[in-house]
Amino acid sequence: MKTNKLRTILLASTAVLIAGSAAAQEVIDLEAIRVESDAAQDSLGNVEISAQEIEERNAASTDELFAGQSEILASGGSVIAQKVLVHGLEESNLAVTIDGARQNKGAFHHTGNVPLDPFLLKSVNVSSGLAPADAGPGALAGIIAYETKDARDLLEPGATVGGFTGLTFGSNGGTFRRSAAIYGAQGGFEYLLAYSRQTGDDYENGEGTVVGGTEPDLEDVFAKVAYTTDSGKRFEFSAEQISDQGLRAFQGGFPRPDFDYLNSPTRPTTYLRAITERTSYSFTYTDENPQGLWAPTIQLAWNEQLLDAESAQGRNRSLSGKAENRFALGSGVLTAGIDFFHETATNTGTSATAGEEELSNIGLYAQMRQDVSPRVSLSYGLRLDSQTYTGNSGQEWSSSGVSVNAAADVVLTDRLTLNLGAASVWGGYELNEAALIGLNSAPVYGDQITSRSTNYRIGLRYEQGPWQAGFALFHTEIKDADDPFTTTGVAAAYDITSEGFDAKLRYTGARGYIEGNWTYADVSVDDGPVGTTAYYIGRPVGHIIGLSGAYDLNDQWTVGGTAEIALEVDDVPAGYNPLESYEVVNLWTTWTPPAYDALTLRLDVKNVFDTTYSGRGNDGVGFSAVEPITEPGRTFLISANMKF
Numbered sequence: 001m002k003t004n005k006l007r008t009i010l011l012a013s014t015a016v017l018i019a020g021s022a023a024a025q026e027v028i029d030l031e032a033i034r035v036e037s038d039a040a041q042d043s044l045g046n047v048e049i050s051a052q053e054i055e056e057r058n059a060a061s062t063d064e065l066f067a068g069q070s071e072i073l074a075s076g077g078s079v080i081a082q083k084v085l086v087h088g089l090e091e092s093n094l095a096v097t098i099d100g101a102r103q104n105k106g107a108f109h110h111t112g113n114v115p116l117d118p119f120l121l122k123s124v125n126v127s128s129g130l131a132p133a134d135a136g137p138g139a140l141a142g143i144i145a146y147e148t149k150d151a152r153d154l155l156e157p158g159a160t161v162g163g164f165t166g167l168t169f170g171s172n173g174g175t176f177r178r179s180a181a182i183y184g185a186q187g188g189f190e191y192l193l194a195y196s197r198q199t200g201d202d203y204e205n206g207e208g209t210v211v212g213g214t215e216p217d218l219e220d221v222f223a224k225v226a227y228t229t230d231s232g233k234r235f236e237f238s239a240e241q242i243s244d245q246g247l248r249a250f251q252g253g254f255p256r257p258d259f260d261y262l263n264s265p266t267r268p269t270t271y272l273r274a275i276t277e278r279t280s281y282s283f284t285y286t287d288e289n290p291q292g293l294w295a296p297t298i299q300l301a302w303n304e305q306l307l308d309a310e311s312a313q314g315r316n317r318s319l320s321g322k323a324e325n326r327f328a329l330g331s332g333v334l335t336a337g338i339d340f341f342h343e344t345a346t347n348t349g350t351s352a353t354a355g356e357e358e359l360s361n362i363g364l365y366a367q368m369r370q371d372v373s374p375r376v377s378l379s380y381g382l383r384l385d386s387q388t389y390t391g392n393s394g395q396e397w398s399s400s401g402v403s404v405n406a407a408a409d410v411v412l413t414d415r416l417t418l419n420l421g422a423a424s425v426w427g428g429y430e431l432n433e434a435a436l437i438g439l440n441s442a443p444v445y446g447d448q449i450t451s452r453s454t455n456y457r458i459g460l461r462y463e464q465g466p467w468q469a470g471f472a473l474f475h476t477e478i479k480d481a482d483d484p485f486t487t488t489g490v491a492a493a494y495d496i497t498s499e500g501f502d503a504k505l506r507y508t509g510a511r512g513y514i515e516g517n518w519t520y521a522d523v524s525v526d527d528g529p530v531g532t533t534a535y536y537i538g539r540p541v542g543h544i545i546g547l548s549g550a551y552d553l554n555d556q557w558t559v560g561g562t563a564e565i566a567l568e569v570d571d572v573p574a575g576y577n578p579l580e581s582y583e584v585v586n587l588w589t590t591w592t593p594p595a596y597d598a599l600t601l602r603l604d605v606k607n608v609f610d611t612t613y614s615g616r617g618n619d620g621v622g623f624s625a626v627e628p629i630t631e632p633g634r635t636f637l638i639s640a641n642m643k644f
Helices: 002-023 038-043 051-057
Strands: 046-049 072-074 084-086 095-098 121-128 142-148 161-170 176-186 189-199 217-228 233-244 247-251 259-262 269-273 275-287 296-309 312-329 332-347 356-371 376-390 396-411 416-428 451-464 467-482 493-508 512-525 542-552 557-566 582-591 599-606 626-628 635-643
Touching (some): 038 046, 051 121, 051 542, 259 269, 416 467
Parallel strands (some): 095 142
Antiparallel strands (some): 046 121, 217 233, 233 275, 275 296, 356 376, 396 416, 451 467, 582 599
16 A cells, blocks of 8 residues: 555656646746735735844844744743744744754753754744745644845955954843954855854843853854856855853753743752754755756755763754756746655764654655736645654554645735635654653653645735735644654644734835834644643734834944833643733944945944843743743944945
C-alpha cells in the first residue's frame, strides 16, 4: 500500500514537470504577479518586515523585532526564553526557516525555539495560515521566513569592499551591544564576515524591581561567501553560530527563564548558567539569469540547537534540502520541486534511559501563481509528504498526507480589492521534547498520530493615494496537534483554534509613514480558552493594537516610534486570573552629521511611560502558581553606527 502511495506521488510530480517543460518559454518575474504583490500578500495575512523597518526598530532581540505588529507577538525575558506567536499560535506550529533553511524546534518547553540576533536580518516574512506548497512541510499555522543580508545588500554602489561597526549603550541594566562586519565583492566573488556581542546586567521593570535572570549574554558569529558566474549561476554558502550563556532562573533543578519565580516555598529560585546554542550551515545554488526552460534552486542545510541547563539537556538536529524549478507558463509561474528533512531529538543528559528520536520526511510540491485576467490573480498549490517516525525504542510509524492551498486577489473597483484564501495542511508526526526523552525511564510508545490544519481568510483592502486600509477575517484550526511535552512516549493530542480579525490603516507620505494594526484573536484548545502555559500550543491574545511610524524632518534628522496596546482578556481557564490591559510606547530619533554621512547617531526611549507590565505573549501571566516575567521599565539607548 505504501509503495502505491509513493508511486502515485512520483507520477503526479512527473506529469507536472512535463507540463511545465512543454509550456515554458519566457522568464516571468514572480513579484510582477498581482497576487504576489506586497499589498495582496499583506491582505492575505502574509506580513513582511523590511530591512528599513528592522533598522527603525533597532532590535536586539526577537521581542523587539516585531514591535508594532499586532498579529505577531514574542515572549519577553532573555533570548533563551523568547518564542514567537502568530495569531496566538506558538511558532512550533509554523514552518520556520532562515535563508530558506528549515529550523528545528528547541529542546525544552521553558526555553525558546530559534535563538536570534536581528543585526544582519534583511527581512522577515510571516504567513498566518495560508502557506504556499513551496514554503516547505509542516506549515500548519503558516510560516516564519527570516532572510539575512549578503555583501551586495551592504556595499555602496561601485565599491568592492566595505564594513560597518555599531555600539549601543542601554541605561536599564547597563547593557552594551557591539557589532561589526566586513564585506566585499570582486570578479564574481563576494564575502561577508560579521560578529555581534551583547552583555549587561539584569534589567529593572517599571516599578524599579530587578527582574532576575534577564542579563544579556549573547554572541553571534556569521559568515557568508558566494560566487556568481558571468551567466548568473550563483553558489552561496553561509554559516552561523549564536549562543546565549547568561545566569538564568532555575527552580527544582530545571531552567524556567520564562518565569520570574514560582509561588512555591519548596522550589525556590536560584540563578545558574544556562547555555543555548544554534549552529547553522546552508548551501544554495540559484540561477539569477535564467533563460527559457530552467530557473532552478538547489539547497542543502544543516542545523543544530543545543540546550545545556542542569537537569534539562537536549539537542535537536535537522538536515534538510530541496531542488525546485520555476517554469514560466503563459501568464504565470509554476514552482515545482522535491524537498526532504531528517531530524533528531536527543536527550544529552546523564540519565541511563536518555535516548533519541528521529523523523524523516520527503515531499513533492507544485505552486502556481498567475494573473488569469486583468482583475483576477490566483495562487494555488499541492504538496504530497511521506514521513517516518522512529521512537527511542526503535519502533517505527509511517504515514503520508496531502496539503492543498488556494488564494485569490480580485479587483472589485479601482480602489477596492477582495482577497480570500483557504488551505488544508497535513502536519505529520512530531518529535517529543529532546530534554525529556527517557528522562526518568525508557519511553513506552503507544500509537502515534498525525495532525492536520484547515485555514481560511477573507478580507477587503482599500487604496487611494497615500492611504491604504484593510480588514480580514481569519480562522485556523489544527486537529490532533501533537503534544511533545512527555517523558513517557505516549502520544497526546489537542484540537486548537485561532479565529478573529486583522485590521490595518496606513498613510505613506513623501517623508514618512504612520501605520496602525488591530488584531483580535480568540485562541482555544479542546473547545476551552487557552492558558498562558499552553506550551507548543499558544497563548490567549484578545485585542492587540500596534502602532508604528517614522518621519524625516530633513536630510539629517529622522524621528519615529512604535506602540502596543493590549486590552483585558477575561476569558481564561480555571485557575487563571484575567489578563490585565497595558499600553507601552517607544520613541527614537537618528541624526546623520551633514559633513559625514557614514556616521549615524541614535537615541531610543523605550517604555516611555515606565509601565510595569507582562507582555501578552509571556508565559504564566494570570496563573496563580507563578510570577511571570515583567518587561523592562523606561530605558534610554544611545547608539553609534558607522560605515566605512
